[in-house]
Amino acid sequence: MSDGTLPPVVDNHEAAMHWAGQMGSVLGTLQALPPSPAKLPFPIVGYSLYQVPADQRATSLVKKALQLGYRHLDTAAEYYNETETGQGIRESGLPRSELYVTTKLRDNDYGFDPTTVAFNDSLKKLGLDYVDLCLIHSLHGGPRSRLESWRAMEQLHREGRVKSIDVSNYGLNQHDIAVAAYSPLSRGKKSDDPTLTKLATKYNRTWVQILVRWLIQRGYVALVKTVNEARLATSIDVLDFELSDVDMKALDALHEDLHVEPVEVTQFDLTLLHL
Numbered sequence: 001m002s003d004g005t006l007p008p009v010v011d012n013h014e015a016a017m018h019w020a021g022q023m024g025s026v027l028g029t030l031q032a033l034p035p036s037p038a039k040l041p042f043p044i045v046g047y048s049l050y051q052v053p054a055d056q057r058a059t060s061l062v063k064k065a066l067q068l069g070y071r072h073l074d075t076a077a078e079y080y081n082e083t084e085t086g087q088g089i090r091e092s093g094l095p096r097s098e099l100y101v102t103t104k105l106r107d108n109d110y111g112f113d114p115t116t117v118a119f120n121d122s123l124k125k126l127g128l129d130y131v132d133l134c135l136i137h138s139l140h141g142g143p144r145s146r147l148e149s150w151r152a153m154e155q156l157h158r159e160g161r162v163k164s165i166d167v168s169n170y171g172l173n174q175h176d177i178a179v180a181a182y183s184p185l186s187r188g189k190k191s192d193d194p195t196l197t198k199l200a201t202k203y204n205r206t207w208v209q210i211l212v213r214w215l216i217q218r219g220y221v222a223l224v225k226t227v228n229e230a231r232l233a234t235s236i237d238v239l240d241f242e243l244s245d246v247d248m249k250a251l252d253a254l255h256e257d258l259h260v261e262p263v264e265v266t267q268f269d270l271t272l273l274h275l
């Protein structure tokens, strides 16, 4: 990808990107709501601005990511770097139509009017006329205010200011819905794992490339977060090799049902019937 080749796109049948959270399900609500917006493709590997400091570094990392071939940027009001993200996009000189930009609503902004105000603020910070995807960031705030947020997002969608709306941190992996991995690199906790190390040697790749490749071969969206330019290049350089079935199964077997922030899980209201 360092030659600027674009990553592949996932055909997203629900025009929706759901995060692989460990909590809850929105299935009942999805069935009750109007059909999802138009079908949209998006790049399966994206650059996450999670915990990227809101300063010049964020701008130059976004610019660098776009130079390297990333076309999918994932930010959030809660990441406090939408302004710098927008600046990086402008400095890249790339046409807006080539990019897939996601932002997320902070849970303090749930409710119809607060969502509209917060979303407009995000757009203004990003300097964009629309975002490709806006997510309800978490299951905090109670089902009523999340439902009002959803109605506000539907209105924003009708107005063309967001192409696709969805939820984050709801556990859901069915119905043809694309799922993005939560902490896809295990926050580095598994960098010394013997299976990963063995496969990295076998394929002459880094442990991160093995993990990203495993994700995309399983059909998950990989949003890689890094503040390191060299790592940015490494993480997207995963398209010219393929893990064998046996090795994919060896990686599947590493599943430990790990939860990054177990305390948070218990704070969420796990409802099947409401957003």
Ligand SMILES: NC(=O)c1ccc[n+]([C@@H]2O[C@H](COP(=O)([O-])OP(=O)(O)OC[C@H]3O[C@@H](n4cnc5c(N)ncnc54)[C@H](OP(=O)(O)O)[C@@H]3O)[C@@H](O)[C@H]2O)c1
Pocket: 019, 048, 049, 050, 051, 074, 137, 138, 168, 169, 181, 182, 183, 184, 185, 186, 187, 188, 208, 223, 224, 225, 226, 227, 228, 231, 232, 234, 235
């Ligand atoms: N929806 C939510 O509420 C939510 C919550 C948490 C996380 N997420 C998502 O999960 C993703 C990232 O989560 P995360 O930061 O918790 O975990 P992660 O992706 O598992 O790990 C990120 C860590 O890996 C390191 N790293 C990145 N590329 C590397 C490379 N090539 N070699 C070695 N280390 C590398 C980064 O360090 P450096 O930065 O120092 O390179 C960073 O500390 C993002 O997409 C984020 O948006 C979502």
